[in-house]
Amino acid sequence: MDNIRNFSIIAHIDHGKSTLADRLLQITGVVGDHEFRDQMLDTMDIERERGITIKSQSVALPYRASDGKDYVLNLIDTPGHADFSYEVSRALVACEGALLVIDAAQGVQAQTLANFYMALELDLEVIPVINKIDLPSADVDRVKAQIEKDLGLDSDHALAISAKEGTGIEEVLEAVVNRIPHPKGDPNAPLKALIFDSHWDPYRGTIVHLRLFDGKLKPGEVIKFWSNNATYKVEEIGSFLIERKPRKELNAGQVGYMIAGIKTVSDTRIGDTVTLEDRPCKEALKGFKLVKPVVFSSFYPISSDDYEELAVALEKLKLNDASLTFEKDHSTALGHGFRCGFLGLLHLEIVQERLEREFNLSLILTAPSVQYVLVLKDGTETIIDNPAKYPDPVYIQSAKEPFIRASIILPDQFLGPVISLSIDRRGVQKDMHYLDSSRVELTFDLPLSEVLFDFYDRLKSVSRGYASFDYDFLEYRETELAKVDILVSGEKVDALSMLVHKDRAYQRARRACERLKNEIPRQLFKVAVQGAIGGKIIARETVSALRKDVTAKCYGGDITRKKKLLEKQKEGKKRMKQVGNVVIPQSAFLAVLKTDEDE
Numbered sequence: 398m399d400n401i402r403n404f405s406i407i408a409h410i411d412h413g414k415s416t417l418a419d420r421l422l423q424i425t426g427v428v429g430d431h432e433f434r435d436q437m438l439d440t441m442d443i444e445r446e447r448g449i450t451i452k453s454q455s456v457a458l459p460y461r462a463s464d465g466k467d468y469v470l471n472l473i474d475t476p477g478h479a480d481f482s483y484e485v486s487r488a489l490v491a492c493e494g495a496l497l498v499i500d501a502a503q504g505v506q507a508q509t510l511a512n513f514y515m516a517l518e519l520d521l522e523v524i525p526v527i528n529k530i531d532l533p534s535a536d537v538d539r540v541k542a543q544i545e546k547d548l549g550l551d552s553d554h555a556l557a558i559s560a561k562e563g564t565g566i567e568e569v570l571e572a573v574v575n576r577i578p579h580p581k582g583d584p585n586a587p588l589k590a591l592i593f594d595s596h597w598d599p600y601r602g603t604i605v606h607l608r609l610f611d612g613k614l615k616p617g618e619v620i621k622f623w624s625n626n627a628t629y630k631v632e633e634i635g636s637f638l639i640e641r642k643p644r645k646e647l648n649a650g651q652v653g654y655m656i657a658g659i660k661t662v663s664d665t666r667i668g669d670t671v672t673l674e675d676r677p678c679k680e681a682l683k684g685f686k687l688v689k690p691v692v693f694s695s696f697y698p699i700s701s702d703d704y705e706e707l708a709v710a711l712e713k714l715k716l717n718d719a720s721l722t723f724e725k726d727h728s729t730a731l732g733h734g735f736r737c738g739f740l741g742l743l744h745l746e747i748v749q750e751r752l753e754r755e756f757n758l759s760l761i762l763t764a765p766s767v768q769y770v771l772v773l774k775d776g777t778e779t780i781i782d783n784p785a786k787y788p789d790p791v792y793i794q795s796a797k798e799p800f801i802r803a804s805i806i807l808p809d810q811f812l813g814p815v816i817s818l819s820i821d822r823r824g825v826q827k828d829m830h831y832l833d834s835s836r837v838e839l840t841f842d843l844p845l846s847e848v849l850f851d852f853y854d855r856l857k858s859v860s861r862g863y864a865s866f867d868y869d870f871l872e873y874r875e876t877e878l879a880k881v882d883i884l885v886s887g888e889k890v891d892a893l894s895m896l897v898h899k900d901r902a903y904q905r906a907r908r909a910c911e912r913l914k915n916e917i918p919r920q921l922f923k924v925a926v927q928g929a930i931g932g933k934i935i936a937r938e939t940v941s942a943l944r945k946d947v948t949a950k951c952y953g954g955d956i957t958r959k960k961k962l963l964e965k966q967k968e969g970k971k972r973m974k975q976v977g978n979v980v981i982p983q984s985a986f987l988a989v990l991k992t993d994e995d996e
């Protein structure tokens with residue numbers, strides 16, 4: 398165990414976590430220079446394009462240190478977005494230490510702090526690494542001062558590197574060896590291992606990522622998951638190089654994978670304890686919780702023929718994404734679809750993008766909603782996340798909505814606009830303090846539903862990109878809800894209904910009507926677009942009637958042109974939905990959902 402180090406890299410988004418990980422892979426020879434791809438650890442295309450780490454992977458780095466000894470450094474990659482903070486915390490539990498990467502130009506940001514606190518709570522050895530020192534705007538001294546003041550760490554021990562240019566990387570590896578403690582544990586005790594991740598392999602099924610704390614694990618043994626008592630016979634275990642490398646045994650302190658005929662990743666739970674069926678450990682590892690989706694939206698295929706395909710695609714995505722949930726849903730306007738649950742809006746967007754790109758589906762999404770708790774007049778409580786399930790208001794006694802506690806770090810010149818933005822989003826200020834002479838940390842309690850939409854974009858815009866943001870779920874608080882319905886030509890389009898705070902109802906209804914008006918093509922008759930609460934109309938727009946048939950003359954042309962036009966129309970039709978006597982294009986549904994600057 399003396400020659401093992403288990404560590405993670407944690408950082409605020411874009412501070413260079415993946416770039417540093419790539420350098421470590423390269424310098425330890427895990428990937429040769431010729432096969433070096435940028436950001437080896439981010440495997441999915443979407444991750445690469447968006448430059449964010451969604452799914453963690455780990456890798457064992459072989460390293461001969463300056464003391465002449467050979468070490469195995471297990472680098473456990475963590476997802477880089479607030480939607481996935483539970484996954485980050487479990488990955489950190491698998492480690493004894495963490496490299497905290499801080500951008501030399503940007504300094505300590507909200508997620509730097511959030512990640513640091515998480516690592517501190519888990520008793521990890523934290524090594525501050527100041528990255529991007531090659532940038533002209535790098536200010537290492539300033540960042541060192543922040544490390545002392547904001548993190549309370551000794552800045553003399555901070556490393557200064559450029560992951561991009563490859564400077565200081567050797568020092569990083571030496572620090573991992575010399576400063577991060579080796580794992581401790583009893584190889585002879587009953588097996589106690591942590592599931593810190595799992596992914597799906599089309600040939601082998603679920604690959605469980607494990608960190609062993611006590612005991613040993615061998616192929617052929619029968620393991621048991623603590624949370625649900627499920628048992629499986631182990632087929633293969635091994636280490637993560639870039640590929641999987643089977644081994645005869647995994648031991649206390651080690652990190653590796655396990656294949657055990659587990660069908661989907663949903664059968665494994667991150668944070669769960671794995672032990673042996675015939676010789677179980679006495680207690681589970683601490684901190685396990687079931688992650689539950691917090692944002693819900695219904696997905697409908699534009700063409701109802703694609704429903705089966707959507708079902709298959711969701712099943713496939715689910716294989717690799719335990720936090721995605723879905724169940725059948727039906728809309729009068731849009732037909733059959735699925736109500737899907739996500740960890741956050743980014744998670745939703747990723748799933749949507751994959752469905753459209755990898756499975757070639759055209760979708761209509763309903764407005765994302767959080768889960769509300771309704772207390773009914775008969776004293777019962779019900780949880781709803783779907784406007785379609787909203788009961789008649791006469792039965793509702795009161796409602797509660799989820800709140801988050803947000804930490805926002807910003808230069809003080811932007812305090813005014815950031816505070817007014819937060820208050821405008823029904824935020825309640827809890828704290829404000831200066832981190833140094835010009836940087837402030839603001840703490841706000843905010844309704845999750847307000848943060849979901851465009852809070853982050855607005856925050857970036859009012860602070861010219863300087864404010865950073867992190868949040869934790871707080872609690873459910875009393876609220877006043879209204880269900881806004883949208884009517885087109887007097888017919889309710891159920892898929893456009895939304896649950897909003899009472900004070901937002903007019904604004905949201907008005908905006909939806911304006912957007913729809915602009916997106917619904919003119920028809921031969923006037924089309925009224927209305928917003929309503931219950932039976933009461935609160936907003937109205939009119940799409941005026943078409944005066945003459947502008948396309949009529951095209952049909953007189955030659956045959957190929959006519960054919961082309963017909964084909965185009967067919968394609969276009971696929972992207973339209975008939976609602977009553979009005980045709981609504983997909984773009985109209987999307988426009989209603991989109992939030993923008995000029996609210």
Ligand SMILES: Nc1nc2c(ncn2[C@@H]2O[C@H](COP(=O)(O)OP(=O)(O)OP(=O)(O)O)[C@@H](O)[C@H]2O)c(=O)[nH]1
Pocket residue numbers: 408409410411412413414415416417448449450477528529530531532558559560561562
């Ligand atoms: N100049 C300079 N740029 C760097 C350095 N390290 C990383 N970058 C750049 O910073 C950007 C973000 O780097 P990533 O490694 O993707 O950051 P990350 O922290 O992994 O980002 P997430 O995965 O989104 O959390 C990329 O454009 C990198 O090329 C560095 O040492 N110097």
